[in-house]
Amino acid sequence: MLFHEKLSLLKEALGTTSSALARSSGLDASCICRYLGAKTQPPRYGKAVASIAAGAAKLAVDDKRVRELRKKIGAYKEEILQEALVRWLNAADSSLKERKHPEPRKPLRGMKKKLIADTAQRLDLLMETFKTSNAALARYVNVDGSSISRYRRGRRGVGLEDPVLRDICRYFAFVCRSQGIPKELSAEINVSPDEAANEEYMTAKLFAWFREAGSAEHTRHLLQGIDAAEAQDLSFRAKIEKTESTRLTEEISYGADGVYSFFLKFTKMILASKEPLSIHICASDFSWFACAPRFRDDWRTLMQDILSRGHRIKIIHNLSLDADEMFSAAESWIPLYISGQVEPYYLTCPNRSLFCEYAGAAEGLCSMRFSCFKGREDEVTAFFSRSRDKAAFVKSQFDDLLTLAKPLVKIYKRENAAELRRDIENNRASAGGDIIKLMHRLSLESMPEHLAKQIFERTIADKAAKDEMMKYYHARRRAFLSSLSEVSVTEIYPEYSPEDIAEGRAAIYTPWLPCRRELFYTPEEFAEHIKAIERLTQERANYRCVMRPDLPFKNIDIVSKEGEATYVVKNDEPLAAFSLLHSYMNYVIDRYLRRYIPSA
Structure with missing residues (x-):
């Protein structure tokens, strides 16, 4: 009996579904479906087979079904069901490929420094220590399970400023608080069990541990190409005229005061409009500015005024941000989401930029954008434009990002x-x-x-x-x-x-x-x-x-x-x-x- 036939028999004997078996095993449901359809197979004596056996044993609660299942798989009298399932699924008639056994891992206490020299090995070490599956971690950090697999094997780099790394640290800090930290890992990270119970402290320690290895790469900015909105086929005279008109319609300012003044101009132009407008916003990390009391109080008042005039807002959030910024955003945005006039989305492929960025456009009226390198917020540069072409370009960027986004609320x-x-x-x-x-x-x-x-x-x-x-x-x-x-x-x-x-x-x-x-x-x-x-x-x-x-x-x-x-x-x-x-x-x-x- 082939592996996919055994898996189908196991599912039928337990009276369960593919998704329930996947949840119990800690695997993705699509993985179980591919195994059942014989589209792919796990390696013999691999982790996937062991997980399926353990998950099936958890679901085997009906005594009658358990007795029938033990007969079908030929379990010995004193043999534990999980061990019997592992033996049966890995039997030669399953036709599974032989697993390529890696070199045995040395214990953590005596591990050489080169073994934990990069981020991938440290991530793999954490996941092995807590028996965390790729699917479980992927669900928490909101990425595909294959991405976690690539991170673990070093096939894909994860930079120190990458929000995914912070999310991974938060996940394992939560696991340390709920399950406790093993002694070997405690010694390696230099954290006591009492300190590991503090989730925020543990997140910071794990992040510092990852910082000892690897480096971050700069990535494409959310607003890259904003100046490419100029027409490409204009004559020389037309280009000169367009440049002159742009000088009159676009303003540049620097620092937090400049951002604040442009925000007031942007919202007041919207409030002055007699017709309801569609406002499109793309927001990355700008908690350094949003938390300022002057901005926060005026922002809430002006946003309520905008919605009361019948305007509608579409916003795309980059959710892979620090928790403090998310807490601040929750207090501000929750009353607006519930009005029904705000359509929030989140990026399914979060922007991995080292820049704090914001772009907003009132269609056919004006646009505003600002950007600065993280940690250098005093050098922020802000742009405000009354040009319809610039507003249309920001709107086109929003539409492109919308293809990579999903609704945030129901x-x-x-x-x-x-x-x-x-x-x-x-x-x-x-x-x-x-x-x-x-x-x-x-x-x-x-x-x-x-x-x-x-x-x-x-x-x-x-x-x-x-x-x-x-x-x-x-x-x-x-x-x-x-x-x-x-x-x-x-x-x-x-x-x-x-x-x-x-x-x-x-x-x-x-x-x-x-x-x-x-x-x-x-x-x-x-x-x-x-x-x-x-x-x-x-x-x-x-x-x-x-x-x-x-x-x-x-x-x-x-x-x-x-x-x-x-x-x-x-x-x-x-x-x-x-x-x-x-x-x-x-x-x-x-x-x-x-x-x-x-x-x-």
Whole structure:
């Protein structure tokens, strides 16, 4: 029986799917599909075969199916299922190619310096130490699995300034925190186990370790060729006239003050337009400027003004940026994404430039761009142009980048409320990945049933509406308790003022619910709900409730399933919500929310 036939029999015997087997094995689903279709084969006694055997053994939970499977593969009486599968899959009748055995790796403690002299060998060492597959690391850093394979074998270089390297360091820092750091690796990187538990510190140490080997290469700039927008077939006189007109329509300035003044000109020209415009933006790393208080405050106000005039914004983000810049961007962009007038995208092939760059164009009106070498932000050069040709050129660059981009969010409107609730509950119910909720009000699901019934009896007169609310409450309560049986849940709420509580102005969470009216606690009901939450924290070690006075959003809720899903819900009219479609952004939002959880 050939290997692909054995794999098909194994899948049928376990009653599983290709994707489930791939997830359990730590392989890409396309890899399993190619094996099943006999388009490719793993090497005999290779890592892929061992991973498939281990994954299949994890899925073998039904005793009857396990007994039948052991008979089919000829497992010995005392033989472990995983070992039997490895022997069966690697048998001679599978017709697998013999594996080319590399030279045995020496232990880390006695390893010669030349063995860890470059980035590829150090990456391979980390992945071997933690048994990390190419597919698992590729999913986190958002690259193809084949790219990780090339990095490991030294077929492709990864520079020190390459954002992928920083993402790799963040991934292994997270693994060190969750799994602990082996003694040999701890000695090699010179990090104690206690220090390895600090994720940010470990990221920096790993990055410094990689910096000891390899070097970065300069790559093509995002804005390279901007001046090529000039027509190629103009006569000499026409070129002179065009040059003179460009001098009148394009301005150049230097330093952060120049960038700020051009940004004001760019937005004010858009606001002066009587017709709705399409604005196209390509943004690389400019956190050094975006974090300035003067820019941040004016930027939020002007962006809200632009959207209120009916203008639409399309933006392409380069997400392989430092986490600090992402945290700053999250606070700024989340309220804009949820308006429905901003279409965010992310580059699937992030720009590997050493430059901080930005380009924006209001179609047919004006354009703005600036660029500087990272670490030399005081030398930034900014350009502002009223030329329609320049604006058209920036728009054409945006369109070219859009072919390499994917949507960053999925939008939900009021009419999609049922779909939104279903998606959130399905993700919450899955095993693995802690849940963090940043809520603008106490949630109904943490409320005991008798209290919910008492409040609905008092506030809702219509029996049908009351029954519908109780039905909704029971569904949410079941999902909440179910998630508590699988993972840890942390809820973050704003502190209620004593005056609002005493005067009955403490509101109950009701947006997106069947009853479209605002409900309020009595002082006694609010106190009882708080006591119920306190009891829940005592009864459930994996539940935590945090009250904070300094939450970043007033009418926005964020539900994060660690590394898997993020939902952002706006609770004032018009109701809207979105989910993030990028795995790295889910990790970023999870880390962002953890900033509001005090350490135990």
